Amino acid sequence: MVEVIDVTDWIGDEHHAIFPVGARDKEMLWSPETRVEDLKPNWPYLFKESIYRYQDQYWTELVAYIVSKYLAVDVPKVFPAIKQTEDGIVCGSLIEWFYDVDSERFVHAGSYFKRIIPDFDDKTGKQHNFSDMNIFIRGLAIQAGLVTERVEWLADMALFDSLIGNTDRHQENWGVVFQSDEKSRLSPLFDNGTSLGHERFLDKVKDWDDNRLKAYVMRGCHHLRVNRENTKQRIKHFELVDGISAANKDIQKYMQQKLDTLDLEGMLAEIEDLTKIDIDVPFTQERFDWIKRNIVMRLELLKEEVKK
Template identity: 25%
Template sequence: MNYEIFDISDFKQEEFEPLGTKAKYWCSDPLGNHYLFKSIETYDSTNSIVLRDGEDWSEKISCELAKKLLIPCADYELARDKSARGVITRNFISSDNAYLVTGNEILTNYSAPINTEVQKKSEKQNIMHVYIILRRIIRNKPLGFNSLPSIKSAADYFTGYLMLDALLSNQDRHSENWGLIVTGKGRFHLAPTFDHAAGLGRNESDETKENRLTSQDRGQHVSNYVQRAKSFFYLKDKRLRTLKAFEYFGILNPRAAISWLTQLNALTTDIMQAIIEPVPAEIMSDVSKKFALEMLCCNKSNMMNLLPFFKENLDPSFRKRQIKTYE
């Protein structure tokens, strides 16, 4: 059975969401339930429509993978507002007194000086600053989620977010795409992960995907393609690839990384295929489904290869030496 595409044409539009570059707004259904609708349509500098095809199915698949891995995430459903495709998600802040603080605000207030230019492309989000903030400032796990073996704190859960990014080849974990929730009592909790539409090769044409899937040139294979994915995290002036960002957090936090890889190991090819297949053919082609599955398999394999290394990092002296190699 396919995933449902919810028609929100009759929902009441309430206010535009200022964060990010996509066309998105808050709306409510006839029962008064509030949703954020994110369209795959956006606008360029001349106010012309730009279509970001695939961002809806990429977000939906990412959400279902996160739930299977027990990673706290915003819950996304495929949606349509008249002719505009997109996704909807319920507000994950359940209390009227709670509010979200995004990473860019946190880094500005709590970390050493960093490049804070408005353009995301110029942003330098130091991964060690983020880790220290998670350990010393945010500290608490996402609200409403139970601890897992060796996964209890904000930093432990964020390690899982970086594993998810590496699995998806998600290149959009900039500082507005993570944050903390402040409760009415003033406690800080890591927010669930959200905004994963920039993964799974959604921006590549079907022709390019077919060529990579069938090419006899090893340099064109999907296994090489996924290794190019870059994160929004930096060490000094070096931008880390998504796999390296997860590896670095795994060095700092090996028990959590090992625990998350145990979850990932249980995510079989059949399970991943069962998550991808229900996307309606009208919005995701067969070749896109094959390509996304191959990306997931390659990325999973690359991360599982890190397991012996993370086990070595359980030794504090070994971990200290590894951290120095990144300095």
């Protein structure tokens, strides 16, 4: 059973106390020096609250992390957490920081897009596109000792974001970790809360049949565009998967093997266990049922897409 972490007495990071990027309130905290099970001692963690309108949204970060484990995709570890304030207890997701702040350096992808596209709009990210993404990742492999297998990373991103229905993989939600002057790696896929149908109120979708759910799923788009000229049209999730798998037979086999060997039953059981956690804003059985329907539908569609 996942334990709820109480971060009330954790020390805030004086340099990165509040993060302005994104819609949800978040703050950097340091774990205690004494070892706590499953937590790194004296390590930065991001405490992230839900958007006010969607009180249980913070659970999507943890569900997405569970999905990533079964899909074998690199995503930072996540825990449910609480913080006691003057106004009462605040619930949130606690996300393990993905690089060593003392020895490594992280650069958001947006910084590279601004170099490639002089008039890049970092507020809307409308020029965030797959074509230029490939250009600068290839450049990292040549000039910055990229240790990540870049094509597999792209395949993992497309599969993962499509399976959870993530619409917010914008230029600030991925980037490059410089391990030294000669080596770098692409970041884990972090900030996964805008996914899994979190924006749907359960009383509005409880009577949806499979056709209506499929139509909803098929409308979902990734944040990426195809190229910098096509700023209005995001790539649909399954079109992104199709484009990557169709371009490389080896990667198609890589993606197909991941989908075919995914333990759906085990993954759903681990997600459903979250409903047993005692916390002020719980993960309800109704929310699990909605997420389950989404994941099962998406997995079926992904398998069909990759086998084309």
